[in-house]
Amino acid sequence: MKNISYLLLSLILLTSCEDFLDVKPEKSLLLPESLIDLQGLLDSDALVMNITPALQIAAADELLPTPQGWNAIPEIQRNAFTWADDIYEGGLVGDWNRPFEQIFYANVVLERLEQVQIKPNEIAWKEEIKGAALFFRAHAYFQLSQMFMPHYSRDVANEPLGMPLRDFSDVSTIVQRASIEETYEFMLTDLNEAISLLPESAQFKSRPSKQAAYALLARIYLIRGDYQNAEKFADLxxxxxxxxxxxxxxxxxxxxxxxxxxxEVVFNTNSITYTFSAFPTIPVDPNLLNLYEQGDLRSILFFAAPTAFGRAYRGSYMGNLLYFTGIANDEIIIIAAEAKARQNKTSEAIELLNYLLEHRIDHTVFQPLANLTAQETLQRVLLERRKQLVLRGLRWSDIRRLANDPNTAITLQKEIVGETYTLPINSPKYTFQIPDNELQRSGMTPNPR
Structure with missing residues (x-):
């Protein structure tokens, strides 16, 4: 296990100064030798496996920097806030590298599982480790897909603008981009196999479970606009x-x-820590704050008291400064409600909304929703999604997918230090560019600009 820790640490240190896929560890010297070793690789939650991208949070419309905050953050973060033509300026991109580290470790585990010797009473443990590795690989590709791949639609599904799909651990092999459809099918295949191997609930919430796999499938189907399957897996x-x-x-x-x-937490992850997430001088956008009505306890619990800079976010399910980006029951309930509302199952959607709201609104003022039309129900679901899932790393995906409907499409606009920045509906900048060093290393096709 000590060797695995050394391998893990060396890779992390190496990726702090170069692209992850340029790192070529000598695996023959440091191979996992037991299920304990393999479990240890997947349990590196705080260092590698349970970390998600964060620049898309800056790019969305939940935070609005003050002049003081703007002057305090590095250029790459400013570029993300304002959708600059060159966000990274040749720098390292943890939002790309970290998910590929996770994919590498998942692939190492899957390969070594076929070779390590196990005892008869370890078969179930082996299957759980395999299911977890498949989940982590799918989860990493999902995170990548929501930043570096165009939003899914039938019109672009077969375009070769998906992710380089790696189901092996050899990082020296260059892989070109798959299609968008192939990327989603890769995730779905991994998750469906994982479901058959994982326990319903995990011993630790940093580990995957059957419930987490169902929920991630629901997320993916919601993104794809397959509301029947989104409902099915959210309900499961x-x-x-x-x-x-x-x-x-x-x-x-x-x-x-x-x-x-x-x-409420089903699967725990947090975003990469950028300085914008820790500064009270980068408060919540007032337009978001104005959505909360009197008696909505989220306005008190999610946001700090007003200061000269505004109201800072404090409502992370991490219990600290880190943004919780994992899977929780509140999100799953909202996915189920939206999927039902979009299939005109209005009463079922309202029932789920009321279940959520009775746990969010002051009991002295809570009034159950009733007598809503199908369209009103959907609008309310989307409103509650906006108010509940604050800074979970989901808003950017929502803006992308909701752009397909004129009733929900928005033009992003921010005024920062006296300058107005605008991102039109369906701008190609809703897809982050693949980092320059990766494009040069692999020769893969860049995203359109």
């Missing part, structure tokens, strides 16, 4: 556990009201 996930915290019982006095690994 909620059938295992749909528990919510009652925000009426959460003490607003602590600086961070929510505890890590609380009862």
């Amino acid at each position: 996930s909620l059938a295992i556990n749909k528990e919510l915290m009652d925000y009426n019982n959460i003490n607003p006095a602590p600086a961070r009201p929510f505890q890590r690994f609380n009862q």
Whole structure:
């Protein structure tokens, strides 16, 4: 296990100064030798496996830097906030490298599982490790797809603008981009196999589970506009556990009201730490704050008291400064509600919304939703998604997918330090460019500009 730790640490140190896929570890010297070693690779949650991209959070419309905050953050983060033509300026891109590290480790685990010797009583453990590796690989590709791949639609599904699909650990082999459809099918295949191997609930919330795999499938199908399957897998996930915290019982006095690994969390991840996520001088956009009505406890629990700079976010389910980007029951309920609303299952969608809201609104003022039309129900679902899933790393994906409908498409506009920045609907900049060093190394096709 010590050798695995050394391998892990050396890769992390190496990727701090060069592109991950340029790193060629000598695996023959440091091969995992047991299930404990393989489990240890996947359990490196705080260093590698449970980390997600974050620049898309800056690019979305949840934060609005003040002049003080703007002057304090590095250029790459400013570029993300304003959709610059060259966001990275030749620098390292953790949002690209980190998911590919996760894919590498998942592939190492999958390959070594076929070679390590196990005892008869370890068969179930071996299967769980395999299911976890498949989940982590699919999860990493999902994160990449929402930044570096155009949004899914039938018109572009067969375009070769998907991800380079790696189901082997040899990083010296150059892989070109698959189609968008092939990338999604790769994720779906991994997750469907993982479901048959994973336990319903994991021993630790940093590990994948059957419920998490169902939920990630629901996410993917929602992105694809396949609402029947989004509903199916969200319902399967909620059938295992749909528990919510009652925000009426959460003490607003602590600086961070929510505890890590609380009862809503299904699978725990946090975003890469950029300086914009820690500065009170980069507060929540006032347009988001204005969505909360009187009696909505989220306005108190999610956001700090007003200062001269605005209101900072404090509502992470990590219980600290890190942005929680994992899977939780609140999101799954909202996915199920949206999928049902889009299939005109209005009463079922309203029932789910009321279940969520009775745990979010002050009990003294809560009034159940009733007598909504199908369109009103969908609008309310999308509103609650916006208000509940704040800074979860999902807003950028939502803006991309909702651009397909004139009723929900928006033009992003930000005024920062006296200058107005605009991102039109369906701009090619909704897809982040693949980093320059990766384009040069692999010769893969860049994203359109």
